[in-house]
Structures are given as structure tokens and as C-alpha cells.
Amino acid sequence: MAQPLEGVNVLRNPYVNEGTAFSKEAREKLKLRGLLPPRILTIELQAKRFMERVRETDDNLVKYELLDSLRHRNRTLYFYVLINHIEELMPIVYTPTVGKACMDYDHIFRNTDGLYVSIEDKGQVAELVSNCPQENVDIIVVTDGERILGLGDLGTGGMGIPKGKLSLYTACAGIHPERSLPVCIDVGTNNPALLKDPLYLGLQHPRVDGDAYYELLEEFILAVRKRWPGVLIQFEDFANRHAFKLLEIWRDKVTCFNDDIQGTASVTVSGFMSATKAKGTKVSDEKILFLGAGEAALGCSNLLVQAMIAEGLTEQQARDRIFLFDSKGLVVSSRDNLSHDKALYAKDVEPCTTFLDAIETVKPTAIVGLAAQSGAFNAYVLGAMARLNERPIIFALSNPTSKAECTAREAYTYTEGRCLFACGSPFPPVELNGKTFVPRQGNNSYVFPGIGLGALYTKASLIPDGVFLAAARALTETVTDEDLANGSLFPSLTEVRSVSRHIAQRVAEYCLESGIAQIEKPADLTAALEDYMYKPKYLD
Ligand SMILES: NC(=O)C1=CN([C@@H]2O[C@H](COP(=O)(O)OP(=O)(O)OC[C@H]3O[C@@H](n4cnc5c(N)ncnc54)[C@H](O)[C@@H]3O)[C@@H](O)[C@H]2O)C=CC1
Ligand SMILES: CC(=O)C(=O)O
Numbered sequence: 001m002a003q004p005l006e007g008v009n010v011l012r013n014p015y016v017n018e019g020t021a022f023s024k025e026a027r028e029k030l031k032l033r034g035l036l037p038p039r040i041l042t043i044e045l046q047a048k049r050f051m052e053r054v055r056e057t058d059d060n061l062v063k064y065e066l067l068d069s070l071r072h073r074n075r076t077l078y079f080y081v082l083i084n085h086i087e088e089l090m091p092i093v094y095t096p097t098v099g100k101a102c103m104d105y106d107h108i109f110r111n112t113d114g115l116y117v118s119i120e121d122k123g124q125v126a127e128l129v130s131n132c133p134q135e136n137v138d139i140i141v142v143t144d145g146e147r148i149l150g151l152g153d154l155g156t157g158g159m160g161i162p163k164g165k166l167s168l169y170t171a172c173a174g175i176h177p178e179r180s181l182p183v184c185i186d187v188g189t190n191n192p193a194l195l196k197d198p199l200y201l202g203l204q205h206p207r208v209d210g211d212a213y214y215e216l217l218e219e220f221i222l223a224v225r226k227r228w229p230g231v232l233i234q235f236e237d238f239a240n241r242h243a244f245k246l247l248e249i250w251r252d253k254v255t256c257f258n259d260d261i262q263g264t265a266s267v268t269v270s271g272f273m274s275a276t277k278a279k280g281t282k283v284s285d286e287k288i289l290f291l292g293a294g295e296a297a298l299g300c301s302n303l304l305v306q307a308m309i310a311e312g313l314t315e316q317q318a319r320d321r322i323f324l325f326d327s328k329g330l331v332v333s334s335r336d337n338l339s340h341d342k343a344l345y346a347k348d349v350e351p352c353t354t355f356l357d358a359i360e361t362v363k364p365t366a367i368v369g370l371a372a373q374s375g376a377f378n379a380y381v382l383g384a385m386a387r388l389n390e391r392p393i394i395f396a397l398s399n400p401t402s403k404a405e406c407t408a409r410e411a412y413t414y415t416e417g418r419c420l421f422a423c424g425s426p427f428p429p430v431e432l433n434g435k436t437f438v439p440r441q442g443n444n445s446y447v448f449p450g451i452g453l454g455a456l457y458t459k460a461s462l463i464p465d466g467v468f469l470a471a472a473r474a475l476t477e478t479v480t481d482e483d484l485a486n487g488s489l490f491p492s493l494t495e496v497r498s499v500s501r502h503i504a505q506r507v508a509e510y511c512l513e514s515g516i517a518q519i520e521k522p523a524d525l526t527a528a529l530e531d532y533m534y535k536p537k538y539l540d
């Protein structure tokens, strides 16, 4: 029989530990007397003390480490602090600082949680899954570390991303932290620096690929679905060549989605819905040129086509409004060896090898950066967009900040304050000619927490594309006229829990109407979702 948790083991368990907030009665009952200083603090005071320490340093990586160590000590306080200071702390647990943490992962490593599944475990993955302490897991974010943000192959350092995404699931949408599991698949790394770093914690050999790779992924997915049958699996930061293939294999078999392809599409389509609302036009009026034709850009293109079809265009008319520019230049029909997905957007125009030439050829109304090419939206590019359009849409969505196509200040300055702007990583407000612009993040973090909440609440069996369009519309519904007047295409992060709940509601309605939900519709869906959401409160 399991021993009741008491004494120092209580303090070592982050899910029950309340530290200096344990009441007199709890200290007595849990045999904690003498193990804590005598004064009893409220959670508000504990949070105040923690934030004082966080604000003492300007080093964001140190802030990250402080938060990570709190997460390992006292998860209730961690989420209390994160929820109450989301605008200040999201850039630490998420982009851009999480990118630095992943790069330095082996050098700042202290504690572990989550699951590491390596190629050496092939044939025994179920045993590893059975070692996980959680009885119930509702949601998994899994990466293999090969395309971490725009930073490339960071091997097992990529574990920082599933941890960060799951922190946002809880903070933004109230997914219970004990029912989530970050997972890192380790098949080696092709990063030369990691291959020779004596502190690197993953397998120090080149990545294993081919059948062995897909067999390991299959074994992992079947093992977690066997132990936790309804678990939702979010694929995150896989390299392009695996991301599309894994989604194709699994999307009709298990509850899963790829955040970089589908979550990014949802937030970007929402950005277009909000921007065109500000202009008094429609998404289907836009002519959109993507810098990048990878996971994110193709995911966005495909969902934009669905959004334009919903506005009355045919599929071909919608595709005709979308242009792609990749590492080889503008995607044109005369190019050899175009993948099927890219070929759908190839145009019968002369090839262009510079982005500026592509702008002069295409004359887009909107440009979207998803190629991790820092500075690609330079003064010439932005100036051309300002010359061609009264209100150009400029989305610099690559992460982290060091990979952004332009800064918010550059976008507003070179378009004389006329652009409608969104960024992947945060930028502070920009003052220009007496007006303050408040740029907000076109980042999948606005949608995946609400999508997860809606899908989990309704026990959705699959996550079809309609979910991402429903989430895009829902997100735009939360943008106020005041937001738009300030240049914000997304709502304030201080509202993120009600925003996520609203997205979850629309997603849940979609799941219920389309027959993928496995529950009956509750009398009051909003109240039911609110009730379902975890709130960081001490038990006693
Ligand atoms: N804001 C958000 O929510 C999200 C942002 N991203 C960001 O988007 C970026 C790309 O991610 P993925 O699409 O997953 O990567 P990917 O590897 O699938 O695609 C990258 C694309 O960029 C193109 N490219 C590379 N160098 C180029 C150059 N010099 N000029 C033009 N195109 C070039 C490649 O040909 C490829 O089409 C990353 O920085 C990532 O952080 C990704 C997902 C979500
Ligand atoms: C935001 C995100 O998922 C990425 O940059 O990969």
C-alpha cells in the first residue's frame, strides 16, 4: 500500500509543496513541524518575494533558471506567479529566452522532469512510459530537437520547448500541470558543437533517420496511447522533412496536431482577419507573399486558402493570391523538383532570386516572414511595401528575436506608421510621430492553449483543420476596437485566460457539431470550461 506523503517528502513534491505557506494544522498533520521557519506566509507574499528576486537581475537566463527551479519546488506558486505576471514572464519561459535556455541547456541543467526516449530504447519504450510517475496524462508536447525555433538542431536541449509550451498550456488555458508531459525524442544530433561538448546530455552521434526513426516514433505514440488512451499529442519543432510526414501518418489515427504547421496557421489567419477588419476589407482581398516555404509558411498558406474559400473564393482563386519565396527564390512553375505542397502555389512568372525583386514582381499587399532570416525585411523591402500599399501588412514571425525579419520599430518607421504589424517574439511599444503603437505577437501561443482546452474538454478523437479556422475566428473575436486603434492585431496578454477560454469554447462547439467530441454538450459550456480550468490554489 502506498505510504501517505509526509515530512520532507512533502516539501520535495512540487505538486503538494506549499513551502512557507503551510498552515499550522497542515504542518502538524504532515509532520512538517521544525522543517520550516515558523512564520506562515500567504501565497501573495511568497509571490512578492519571488518577483523581488527575479527583478533584481537583468540577466534573462538567470530569471529563467529562477523560474525553472521554482517550478521544480512548488508548482502552485510557479503558476500563481506566471499567471499574475504573464506579460513580464512569458518572454522568459517562452520566446525569446527559452531559445537561449535550449542553447545552454546542458550547462544550466539542474533538474529533470518529463520523458526522454532515445533510439537506444527502441523495443522498450513502453517500459520508459510506465516509469512516468503521473497516473493520468492528458497532453504531451513532443520534440526531437532538430528545429528549435529558428535556431536549428539543439538535440536534447530542445526539451526546453515542450516544457515552455506546457507551462503556457497551464498558465493560459488552465490545463492541469500534473496531467501534462514534456517529451524529448533523442535520435542523436547533427550539431557539430554538441557532438564535441563534453557536457552534452544527449546521444553523441549523428541523427538516426529512415525506418528506424519512424519505428521509434510509432513505438512511442502507441505506448503513450496505450497507457493514457485519450492523450493529445502536440508535435513541436521537428525538422521539415519529418514534420509533414509525421502529421500525415498520425493525424487521422490519434488526437494530435503539429503546432508549427497548424497552430501557426491559426494565429496567422487570425492576424489577417484582424488586420483586414482594421482596414475594412476581407482576407480574400489580400495578395500575400511569404518569405519561407516551410512548415509554418505552408501551414499558413493552406489555412489562408480555407479562410478565403469561406469568404467566397474558389480554391484556385485563393491559391492565386498566395506566393512563396524560399531559399532558392520565388516559387515559380518553371522550377524543377518542387514538392507537391509548394507546387500548388507555384506561379507562371519570371524567377526572382531576391525578395525585393519578388515584391516588385508580385506587388503583394502583405508579407509574412517565416524563414528565420534576420533582417530580411530591410529598409528597401519595407519601403517598397509602403510605396505599393496604403496599409501594408507586415508580419515578421520568425523566432526568437535574433531571427526576426525586422523589428517593430523598423516596420513602423519605414512604412511611416502605416503598416499593420505582428511579430513572432515580443517587441516593446514604439513611439512614432506622437503616436504609440503596441505590437503584439503573431505566435501560436495565442491559440494552442485554447485549442488544447477545447479538445481535451470535449475528448475530441481527432483535431481536423476546421478546429484551427474556428480558433482563428475566435481569437479575432477577442480583439477590441481599442486594440486595433493601437495597432494591436491580438488581444492583451493580461486577458489571455479569458481569450483561451473563448477559443476553447469555439473549438468545443466545432468538435461537438462535427461529431468528433465524445461528450454531450453541457447546458452552460462557458461555465463548464471555466470550471475545468486549473487555478493555482493551495489545497488547505
Ligand atoms: N510565430 C510563430 O508562431 C512561429 C514561428 N516560426 C518560425 O518560423 C521559422 C521557420 O520555421 P519552419 O517553417 O518550421 O522552418 P522550415 O525549415 O520548415 O522552413 C524554413 C523555410 O525558410 C526558407 N529559407 C531558408 N533560408 C532562406 C532565405 N535566405 N531566403 C528565403 N527563404 C529561406 C527555406 O527554404 C524553408 O522554406 C522559424 O524561425 C520559427 O521560429 C515557426 C512556427 C511558429
Ligand atoms: C513559436 C514556435 O512554435 C516556433 O517558433 O517554433
Ligand SMILES: [Mg+2]
Residues within 6 Å of the ligand: 149, 236, 237, 259, 260
Ligand atoms: Mg514551434
